Amino acid sequence: MNLVNETRKGMTENAKRGFHNGGAAPYGYRNYRYDHNGTIKTIWVLGSEEEVATVKRIYHLYCYENMGYKKIASMLNEEGIPCPTRTKWSLSTIWHILHNETYIGNRVWIKQEYNIPGQKWKSKDQWIRVENAHPAIVSKEAFELVKVKAKQKTKNASPFKASGSDLANNMFRIIIGIPHSDPDADPLLEKVCYAGYVCS
Secondary structure, X not given: OOXXXXXXXXXXXXXXXXXXXXXXXXXXXXXXXXXXXXXXEEEEEEOOHHHHHHHHHHHHHHHHOOOOHXXXXXXXXXXXXXXXXXXXXXXXXXXXXXXXXXXXXXXXXXXXXXXXXXXXXXXXXXOEEEOOOOOOOOOHHXXXXXHHHHHHHHHHHOOOOOOOOHHHHHHHHHHHOOOOOOOOOOHHHHHHHHHOOOOO
């Protein structure tokens, strides 16, 4: 018996059933452990009222107040709202909250590729996605509206061509902390942010 393979198999089954495989819960949630048929399982439940309200506010500011990532981060810092990283809110922190389907109740696991050298991410059809695995904080409509708004801002502000410069793209990823080749990232949107238009 290969212990590594058996462990991975168990974690995969765990993920498919919507259970958590370890680590801290995302901002706005907390880990909750309970007895599931004699086995201790962990799920995500809503966190503090302040964190939940902050997530909702971030979506509202972006979707309905036309504020960019950087302005939202600055506002939260000025108001002294605690940040998930325990430091200061940043453009990348806001970006990850707005583009994370966790907040519509979905659990997504095994995005990263560990077995193929040179390949960072698995294709989306290989991800394990469980819908309604935990309470949603924002609606699916709001999550989709973020994508629409992001594309609109890209068209209105981009000084780059869609093909763009790989150097500029990679520099932006480093600046705001988006993982290189993140499959959820919009390359054109990233170039706009790098230029200082959309995200300021």
